[in-house]
Amino acid sequence: MESHIFRQYDIRGIVGLDLDPGVTEAVGRAFASHVRAATNSENPRIAVGCDNRVSSPELAAGLISGITAAGADVLDIGTVPTPVLYWAECAYGTDAAVQITGSHNPPEWNGIKLTCGRAALYGDAIQELYGRIMHKTVDTGEGNVERKEVLDEYIEDIAGRFTLERPMKVAVDCGNGSGALVAEKLFKALGVEVTPLFCDSDGTFPNHHPDPTVDANLEDLIATVCAGSHDLGVAFDGDADRLGAVDEDGQIVRGDLLLLLFGLDLLDRKGPGQRLVFDVKCSQALPEVFEASGGEPIMWKTGHSLQKVKMKEVGALLAGELSGHIMVADEYYGFDDALYDACRLIWILSCSQRSLGERVGDFPAYVSTAEI
Missing domain, CATH: 3.40.120.10 (Alpha-D-Glucose-1,6-Bisphosphate, subunit A, domain 3)
Incomplete structure (x- = not known):
């Protein structure tokens, strides 16, 4: 896994070169471990969404797999704009939220935006996720997935x-x-x-x-x-x-x-x-x-x-x-x-x-x- 994709404000790279479902699964597991520690909860609830890029659903599936493997529950809201994910975090009271999105980057790019406790992860917190992955300091568990349509x-x-x-x-x-x-x-x-x-x-x-x-x-x-x-x-x-x-x-x-x-x-x-x-x-x-x-x-x-x-x-x-x-x-x-x-x-x-x-x-x- 390339360290350069772990940036100041998000995780971002070229799909197939830097990012694939295996990478997002590892990130999901590390992030869920982070959220469990930050919330002192065995089963925190994490909202997950993705943008409409061709690669996003597959990357989101990997992410969800990693989150649940670390023992966190997932509220899967499907393909939505990023602010709708943030809204869902507030409206449904989840402990954290993750969006698969390439934002304004070219179509071959994609990325991951993360929040915990309604605050964006950035800087050292994103580097901590990379450290968890590299040192295998991640949790093990069995989370559940709830799917919900929220756009209306x-x-x-x-x-x-x-x-x-x-x-x-x-x-x-x-x-x-x-x-x-x-x-x-x-x-x-x-x-x-x-x-x-x-x-x-x-x-x-x-x-x-x-x-x-x-x-x-x-x-x-x-x-x-x-x-x-x-x-x-x-x-x-x-x-x-x-x-x-x-x-x-x-x-x-x-x-x-x-x-x-x-x-x-x-x-x-x-x-x-x-x-x-x-x-x-x-x-x-x-x-x-x-x-x-x-x-x-x-x-x-x-x-x-x-x-x-x-x-x-x-x-x-x-x-x-x-x-x-x-x-x-x-x-x-x-x-x-x-x-x-x-x-x-x-x-x-x-x-x-x-x-x-x-x-x-x-x-x-x-x-x-x-x-x-």
Whole structure:
């Protein structure tokens, strides 16, 4: 097993070269052993999901086999976007959660994202899993598997959190990623008039790569918005934990300005003194405007796992990155859910007669550090 696949925030590699069901089985057993120790439980319950890549179901089967072999129980929720897995961890009270996902990487890649106690594993904790595998310090047991369909319940929950104040027309580009399993149905449940783009699930991503931080991947969305009198367009990465957006004129709205919009709305509803955690790549407009509006901006390291830790440490209800990871703990669970974030953005805009472009146009123009 190659050590280089055990990275800072996840486990990731090329399928067939670095990753196969044997690798995911070993990771599952090591992770279940970690969870048993962390929770002091003989039979912890671990939620497992996978994205819509061709390789994901087989890798998930290996993972589940390893988890149960270490004595942990599995809640198998099947093929879902990553934030739906996080939601299931909270909604069903599991001790931990694991998602097989390649995120925004090319189709031949895949990976594993892990959480325990609603906190992402990263850094030394991921290296500890590698050490358990190499030194064979893993548990033995016999766990059970429960399979559950959760997408309809997720959609009902998220759509029920918002009431639009005016009609909204939105173009939605899922890039054939796992967000396609949810987005169109979710937005329609919210009452949005939807123009779908690449909202059929296809893990080979035949139309364009699902990474909204790359401008070229937004060209179809921009053309659709401009052609059809839309209020905005939204796009998701491959596992729907990052949000991209364009305004009514097809102008790209970067992640830091989306985060700022969320922050200003939070101040309007909660009052001054709210804290917002943002990463170092964001433009100066974010802290400048948020502070001038009565908020307390807190700059922190890039990395959504690090952002979530800092968010809890300082008691912030909002955190995010230029990359489009936005974490909301205001009447939500505080993890990066681009599907929820898109609904919240649409709702915020529906509460005002001003367009997305007009609102972003109020912000000073600064340069942000481009994603690479």
